Amino acid sequence: xxxxxQLTRENIRGLVPYASARRSMSGGDIWLNANESPFANEYQLxxxxxxxxxxxxxxxxxxxxxSYAKVSKDQVLASRGADEAIELLIRTFCENDDxxxxxxxxxxxxxxxxxxxxxxxxxxxxxPDFSLDLEAITQATDKVKLVFICxxxxxxxxxxxxxxxxxxxxxxxxxxxxxxxxxYIEFSADNTTAGWVxxxxxxxxxxxxxKAFGLAGIRCGYTLANKDIINAMSKVIAPYPISWxxxxxxxxxxxxxxxxxxQSQLQQINAQKQIIVDALDSLDYVYEQVPSDSNFVMFRTKxxxxxxxxxxxxxxxxxDYSSQIMLDDSLRISVxxxxxxxxxxxxxxxFSGN
Numbered sequence: 001x002x003x004x005x006q007l008t009r010e011n012i013r014g015l016v017p018y019a020s021a022r023r024s025m026s027g028g029d030i031w032l033n034a035n036e037s038p039f040a041n042e043y044q045l046x047x048x049x050x051x052x053x054x055x056x057x058x059x060x061x062x063x064x065x066x067s068y069a070k071v072s073k074d075q076v077l078a079s080r081g082a083d084e085a086i087e088l089l090i091r092t093f094c095e096n097d098d099x100x101x102x103x104x105x106x107x108x109x110x111x112x113x114x115x116x117x118x119x120x121x122x123x124x125x126x127x128p129d130f131s132l133d134l135e136a137i138t139q140a141t142d143k144v145k146l147v148f149i150c151x152x153x154x155x156x157x158x159x160x161x162x163x164x165x166x167x168x169x170x171x172x173x174x175x176x177x178x179x180x181x182x183x184y185i186e187f188s189a190d191n192t193t194a195g196w197v198x199x200x201x202x203x204x205x206x207x208x209x210x211k212a213f214g215l216a217g218i219r220c221g222y223t224l225a226n227k228d229i230i231n232a233m234s235k236v237i238a239p240y241p242i243s244w245x246x247x248x249x250x251x252x253x254x255x256x257x258x259x260x261x262x263q264s265q266l267q268q269i270n271a272q273k274q275i276i277v278d279a280l281d282s283l284d285y286v287y288e289q290v291p292s293d294s295n296f297v298m299f300r301t302k303x304x305x306x307x308x309x310x311x312x313x314x315x316x317x318x319x320d321y322s323s324q325i326m327l328d329d330s331l332r333i334s335v336x337x338x339x340x341x342x343x344x345x346x347x348x349x350x351f352s353g354n
Contacts, residue, residue, distance in 0.1 A: 011118045029315035030340045035154070035184075035296050037214030038337035039265045043249045053240050058247035064254035065222055069194050069207065074227040077234060078242050078250075082183055082208040082221035085233075087113040089146055089179055089204060089223075092236045094119045098145040103132055105155060105324045107181065110148040125325055130158040130290070134167050147172055150181040152188050155321050155332050157292030159191045169200045177229065179204045186212030186266055188293035194224050201226055211295060212266050213253050220250045269295050273335045279345050285353030287329075300329040303353045307331065314347045 005013070057078055066073045079085045090100065090113055099120045102110045111121045122144060124136045130153065137147075147168060151160035169178050180193045182205055194205050205224040210216035220242065223233060242250075252258055273295065280289045280299050285307070289299035298321065301307060308320055308331060319332040333344065 009118070011115060015112070015115055017112065027315075028312070028317040030336065030343055031317050032334040032336050032340065032344060033317040033319045033332075034216070035211060035294070035334045036216050037211065037265065037269070037295070038335075038340060039214045039268075041214055041253075041261065043252050045245055045248055049244050052244075054242055054244045054247060056239065056241075057234075058242055058244075058251070061242065061247045061251045061254075064251050065207075068254050068259065069222070069224055071194060071197060071224050072227075075197055075224055075230060077223045077225075077230045077237070079221050079223065079237060080241055081210065081219040082181065082206045083109055083113075084219075084237075084241070085206050085221050085223045086110060086148070086179070086181075087117070088233050088236055089177065090114055090117050090119055092233050093177055094145045097143055099143045100146045100148060101137070101140060101144045101176075102148050103137075105153075105321070105327050106148070106150045107154045107183075126153075126156075128326070130156050130326075132160060132164045132168065134164060134171075137168060138171055141171065141175060144172070144176050147176055147178045148181060149178065150183075151191060151193075152182075152184040152293040154181075154183065154294070155296075155319070155324070155327070155330075156290050156298055157184075157294040157296055158290060159188050159293045162191070162193070165193060169196075169203060172202060174202075177202050177204055179206055181206045183208045184211055184294040186262070187270070187295055191293065197225055201228070204229055209250055209253060212269075213250075213258075213262055214265065215249065215253060218246045218249050220246050268338075269335050272338060272341045273297060275341055276333060276335065276345070279348065283348060283353075285351070296332055296334045298327075298330055298332045301331065301353075302329055303351075304329050304331050306354060307348070307351055310351050311344070311347055314343070316344055316347060 062073050062076050066076045099122045100114045101122045103124050103126050114121045122140055124133055124140050127133050172178055185192050196203055208221040276297055280286045285303045286299050286301050321327045321330045321332055
């Protein structure tokens, strides 16, 4: 055993890292496996400040996002993607025998971040229609300090009914923080819970600029919550979490011009998604697809292995989620550009299903 193995914390030795799209797959000419935007926008950078440490929370960025999310400035914390916010919540509020609660199938980083912090994860699976099992959640409150609800959910694309989220907030009133992960909320804007932060002291809303804003490469996310939660997380976050280039780019993306562009590109993505949805409906080898409020579509096919292989052979990468609970035979397609959609459907329509 190497020295590193000897010194590694016991809970980390057996940890299986998150299988991100880049980490688990390589090659390919068309990437439809990571829920990224197909649009690469240009931004202007001021390099004159790069010799200075950035502000802890760049004021223009916080003001811009607070305005966009319709919350107060003291209700926003910017972080290195929503992934850092997930870990911050766990590190800030969980210790010893505390647990987090998740509802699989859902985003894998909740459990991995908890395991990294040596915090146990309690799992209450979604119902067959991908709604929350409120009765089971009610029976699982013991030791739970933090609840993660992904809506729209990754990898299913389904949104959680607002009444169900309110019920969970009430179940854990004075007991636990409920974090609603809204990474894909721009694709289902009416379903946001950001406006509830004044009414629910145990609510934290997670956001990112990686999806609809097309800024996955800069790693910029946010937590929206009451100022007490934000202040607590601010004690734990790194001293300079948002670099100057990230702050400049994100602030430009949140300008009136940037928001107009985002909305225009969102409409184009939704148009391509509808083309994919209609095509899947016409394919005999697809026996189900899940209604999506996101920039991806999940579907089921008994020919998943052969189809996946055929797409890879044509340089097209999608994701296989069939190993996850409740997702037998499931593949997920991220919505790409018009040309990428055409290339995808050329393969899928010519695929025999065998």
